[in-house]
Amino acid sequence: MSLLEVQTVSKAFGGIQALSNCSIAVEQGTITGLIGPNGSGKTTLFNVITGYEKVDTGTVRLNGQSITNATPDTVFSLGIGRTFQLTRIFPRLTVLENMHIAARRERIKELFSRWSSTHEQRQALELLDLVNLSSHKDAPAGILSYGQKKLLEFALILVAQPQVILLDEPAGGVNPTMINEIARHIRTLNQQRGITFLVVEHNMEFVMRLCDTVNVLHRGTKIAEGPSDEVRTNPAVLDAYLGA
Amino acid sequence: MNPAKVSRLLGPLALVALVVFVGIFPVAIAPNDTVNTIAVFTLIGAIAVVGWNIFSGYTGYISLGHAVFYGFGAYTFGLASLDWHIRGGWEPFLLLPLAGLVAGAFALPLGWIALRTQRYTFIVISIAWVFIFQLLAYNLRGFTGGSSGVFMPLTPWVAPYTDLPFYYVAFVVLLVAVFVSWWIRHSKFGLGLLAIRDDEDRALGLGVKTTAFKLTVYVISAFFVGMAGAIFAYYVGSVYPEQGFNPAVDLTIVLMAFLGGVGTVVGPLVGALLVTPFQQWLDLQFGGQGVNLVIYGALFLGVILLLPRGIVPSLQERWRNWRAARQSQLADRTRATNQEQPAVLAERGGEG
Numbered sequence: 001m002s003l004l005e006v007q008t009v010s011k012a013f014g015g016i017q018a019l020s021n022c023s024i025a026v027e028q029g030t031i032t033g034l035i036g037p038n039g040s041g042k043t044t045l046f047n048v049i050t051g052y053e054k055v056d057t058g059t060v061r062l063n064g065q066s067i068t069n070a071t072p073d074t075v076f077s078l079g080i081g082r083t084f085q086l087t088r089i090f091p092r093l094t095v096l097e098n099m100h101i102a103a104r105r106e107r108i109k110e111l112f113s114r115w116s117s118t119h120e121q122r123q124a125l126e127l128l129d130l131v132n133l134s135s136h137k138d139a140p141a142g143i144l145s146y147g148q149k150k151l152l153e154f155a156l157i158l159v160a161q162p163q164v165i166l167l168d169e170p171a172g173g174v175n176p177t178m179i180n181e182i183a184r185h186i187r188t189l190n191q192q193r194g195i196t197f198l199v200v201e202h203n204m205e206f207v208m209r210l211c212d213t214v215n216v217l218h219r220g221t222k223i224a225e226g227p228s229d230e231v232r233t234n235p236a237v238l239d240a241y242l243g244a
Numbered sequence: 245m246n247p248a249k250v251s252r253l254l255g256p257l258a259l260v261a262l263v264v265f266v267g268i269f270p271v272a273i274a275p276n277d278t279v280n281t282i283a284v285f286t287l288i289g290a291i292a293v294v295g296w297n298i299f300s301g302y303t304g305y306i307s308l309g310h311a312v313f314y315g316f317g318a319y320t321f322g323l324a325s326l327d328w329h330i331r332g333g334w335e336p337f338l339l340l341p342l343a344g345l346v347a348g349a350f351a352l353p354l355g356w357i358a359l360r361t362q363r364y365t366f367i368v369i370s371i372a373w374v375f376i377f378q379l380l381a382y383n384l385r386g387f388t389g390g391s392s393g394v395f396m397p398l399t400p401w402v403a404p405y406t407d408l409p410f411y412y413v414a415f416v417v418l419l420v421a422v423f424v425s426w427w428i429r430h431s432k433f434g435l436g437l438l439a440i441r442d443d444e445d446r447a448l449g450l451g452v453k454t455t456a457f458k459l460t461v462y463v464i465s466a467f468f469v470g471m472a473g474a475i476f477a478y479y480v481g482s483v484y485p486e487q488g489f490n491p492a493v494d495l496t497i498v499l500m501a502f503l504g505g506v507g508t509v510v511g512p513l514v515g516a517l518l519v520t521p522f523q524q525w526l527d528l529q530f531g532g533q534g535v536n537l538v539i540y541g542a543l544f545l546g547v548i549l550l551l552p553r554g555i556v557p558s559l560q561e562r563w564r565n566w567r568a569a570r571q572s573q574l575a576d577r578t579r580a581t582n583q584e585q586p587a588v589l590a591e592r593g594g595e596g
């Protein structure tokens with residue numbers, strides 16, 4: 001049984017079929033890539049998995065349990081975190097406050113307790129240290145550079161200790177040094193904490209270097225799957241990208 | 245003393261000083277009927293704006309319909325004291341929590357409907373509530389007394405002590421409201437509300453149960469605004485539709501919040517302290533001619549243009565910049581001293 005399974009999911013927006021019988025599986029402890037030309041349905045698939053869009057048909061399962069059409073907060077509480085193509089942090093809150101948003105709030109007592117409890121504070125600072133943002137902890141998140149915002153968004157998801165993290169273009173609009181740093185963090189978290197990643201990315205070098213398995217989408221359907229070297233030379237993939 | 249320690253102590257000290265000042269104000273500082281009347285209205289306005297800010301300030305959903313809860317509180321207070329034959333004096337004040345609870349209970353279905361919308365649509369729906377309930381109050385004559393309204397129990401207090409009970413009751417309710425506002429702001433619940441203000445969809449995706457959060461805080465907010473309405477009605481002696489469900493109340497509340505600083509704990513208090521006395525003065529100068537409403541509008545535009553973040557956030561920013569500049573100066577000085585020392589030591593070593 002795979003950790004995350006998307007089975008024959010279809011999703012249409014009016015006349016546009018964004019996903020058509022799309023199926024992918026993400027194995028526990030892997031870094032899985034999801035690539036495809038613009039408009040191939042990658043972000044829609046992320047939205048369907050994380051509950052931001054409802055599927056027309058098909059199922060989404062986490063650890064064998066159906067999470068089809070669950071709300072985003074439920075999906076998150078079950079252990080799936082995600083980042084967005086255009087970074088979405090909370091600009092008017094401080095960097096440290098951002099880190100506490102994702103902290104679990106299961107009981108009423110927890111909800112009305114101070115957000116800066118010692119344990120949570122320590123955990124948040126450790127994660128900020130990990131992404132080199134602890135010196136900015138009291139600054140409003142809105143003043144960070146784009147790359148720093150990406151790292152903050154990444155770090156704040158880790159607060160909830162998710163099983164799977166969906167990264168939507170983590171290297172998009174980021175300088176090469178920062179790209180290497182992001183790749184290093186993904187690898188470290190995958191190896192040391194066993195976090196599973198599903199990564200959408202247009203930067204092929206980044207995907208090929210990082211991912212164990214790569215899925216290729218084209219017009220809402222999976223056209224290829226396999227190790228990066230294999231996918232790179234797949235004729236259907238070349239066809240989709242080059243339009244040959 | 246260390247600047248960090250100073251800034252940590254500054255808040256609690258200012259709070260204690262303010263509480264003592266407000267506590268002794270009507271008896272020791274300004275034992276004057278006119279001033280005390282303005283002070284009572286200021287405290288009532290402060291309760292309303294602190295209550296409003298708990299919802300609108302923290303979630304970013306600007307409500308222009310909280311006058312509905314002001315009206316519910318006022319009518320609940322009046323009708324309950326009338327039906328239960330409660331005589332004037334301290335006893336009716338025991339109805340204040342009931343007035344707040346009824347306002348909160350009405351907020352539940354109203355919020356459930358209105359909070360399905362966002363931004364401008366929410367503002368429009370919130371305004372609509374005021375007019376709907378004003379019309380209902382006019383037309384449900386058997387229940388609300390129609391246009392003549394409901395009369396409150398007559399108070400037994402005589403001058404110069406007429407205002408003092410209202411002043412101190414309003415002061416206690418205000419302290420509770422400010423404490424609740426502060427508590428929410430520093431809780432995970434409050435952080436969730438601020439996240440909703442910045443990006444609601446993102447907050448939902450990080451586990452914040454946005455609908456439940458908004459609805460809960462809408463009810464809490466209505467509770468305090470309802471109590472403000474009840475104190476106001478008891479103080480002025482009656483409530484009628486145009487006064488209970490009055491859109492100008494919303495305009496005033498929003499003006500106070502924006503002037504002082506929306507979404508902060510202290511800002512709305514500062515706003516109430518500035519706007520209500522000014523409003524009272526305008527009413528005395530131009531009351532009945534409508535000029536006061538024109539001036540409110542102009543003032544509101546001025547605040548939005550010149551102080552979009554309000555007084556308190558602007559001052560906080562200056563304080564932060566001053567501290568940052570001071571820390572940077574200190575760091576420069578330390579660096580300069582560290583660089584000078586080896587040079588001096590080297591010189592001395594040379595001399596030796």
